[in-house]
Amino acid sequence: MGNFNITILGCGSATPTVRHMPSAQAVAYGGRLMLIDCGEGTQLQLRRFGLPFSRITDIFISHLHGDHFLGLPGLLSTMALHQNGGTVTVHTFAEGERVLRQILNVFCKELSFDLKFDIIDPSCEGILLDGKHLSVEAFPLRHRVPCAGFIFREKPKLRHIDGAAARFMGVPVCDMQALREGHDWTAPDGTVVPNGRLTTAPSHAASYAYCSDTAFADSVAEAVRGADVLYHEATYGEADSHKARPRGHSTAVQAATIAKAAEVGRLVIGHYSRVIRDEEALADEARAVFPDTVAAREGMVIEMNNLR
Numbered sequence: 505m506g507n508f509n510i511t512i513l514g515c516g517s518a519t520p521t522v523r524h525m526p527s528a529q530a531v532a533y534g535g536r537l538m539l540i541d542c543g544e545g546t547q548l549q550l551r552r553f554g555l556p557f558s559r560i561t562d563i564f565i566s567h568l569h570g571d572h573f574l575g576l577p578g579l580l581s582t583m584a585l586h587q588n589g590g591t592v593t594v595h596t597f598a599e600g601e602r603v604l605r606q607i608l609n610v611f612c613k614e615l616s617f618d619l620k621f622d623i624i625d626p627s628c629e630g631i632l633l634d635g636k637h638l639s640v641e642a643f644p645l646r647h648r649v650p651c652a653g654f655i656f657r658e659k660p661k662l663r664h665i666d667g668a669a670a671r672f673m674g675v676p677v678c679d680m681q682a683l684r685e686g687h688d689w690t691a692p693d694g695t696v697v698p699n700g701r702l703t704t705a706p707s708h709a710a711s712y713a714y715c716s717d718t719a720f721a722d723s724v725a726e727a728v729r730g731a732d733v734l735y736h737e738a739t740y741g742e743a744d745s746h747k748a749r750p751r752g753h754s755t756a757v758q759a760a761t762i763a764k765a766a767e768v769g770r771l772v773i774g775h776y777s778r779v780i781r782d783e784e785a786l787a788d789e790a791r792a793v794f795p796d797t798v799a800a801r802e803g804m805v806i807e808m809n810n811l812r
């Protein structure tokens with residue numbers, strides 16, 4: 505239903521560099537805008553890429569490390585200055601709600617919109633959003649603190665009416681919805697016409713998986729199996745591969761190994777360590793394992809429509 509795209513707002517890791525911003529992404533779906541993580545400077549990045557704050561309905565925080573969270577107090581206090589009404593739901597761990605409420609109680613006592621919290625279970629599992637056309641599900645990653653990955657899945661779509669066939673058979677407009685839903689059609693004389701003669705297959709329901717900070721784990725491949733696009737952190741290259749596991753991070757080759765095992769459509773890597781100076785060289789390491797890999801950069805838009 506409508507446009508489905510992701511804008512990369514930040515794809516650096518915790519230590520600041522002038523090459524990248526810390527983690528944040530904006531997911532546009534239909535008319536709504538959702539954020540995944542909210543590192544420092546996210547509000548400026550939203551401005552830079554022309555994404556209006558007023559459309560933000562949900563903010564998903566993967567874990568409580570500063571480079572994924574500390575842009576949130578600033579963003580919410582700016583929204584409190586300009587926004588009238590509406591609801592913003594922050595999906596985070598219980599500790600995240602506690603900390604954010606304390607900060608807002610000092611800096612931003614009066615909010616001009618309804619701020620809600622949806623607490624992510626410590627197991628990092630569960631459905632966080634269940635809309636008419638889209639769901640968002642959490643799954644556990646392997647990091648130094650509890651850390652959730654997220655999958656944005658379009659719901660199965662309706663079948664397309666074959667206009668010529670429907671006209672020829674004389675199907676009335678009031679029966680079209682049942683056809684779109686896959687039911688057979690019964691003509692006035694009692695003849696049952698199979699659905700497949702009056703409709704064609706529905707458009708592909710796309711899925712986007714986000715793995716913020718994680719060490720390599722087979723369970724991640726299971727969780728993201730078959731996603732059209734997987735964003736997986738690739739903090740380190742092969743030269744620093746020894747640093748990855750002790751710090752709860754992955755290499756580009758490990759991200760590609762997950763993408764290959766999970767049979768995803770495309771891999772996007774990011775969360776670059778400050779020592780990464782050549783993102784394309786890092787992506788080349790991944791492409792040796794999983795060819796359809798791209799290196800994230802700020803401002804990149806991933807179009808999820810018409811993937812198949």
Ligand SMILES: [Zn+2]
Nearest residue numbers: 567569647717
């Ligand atoms: Zn982290």
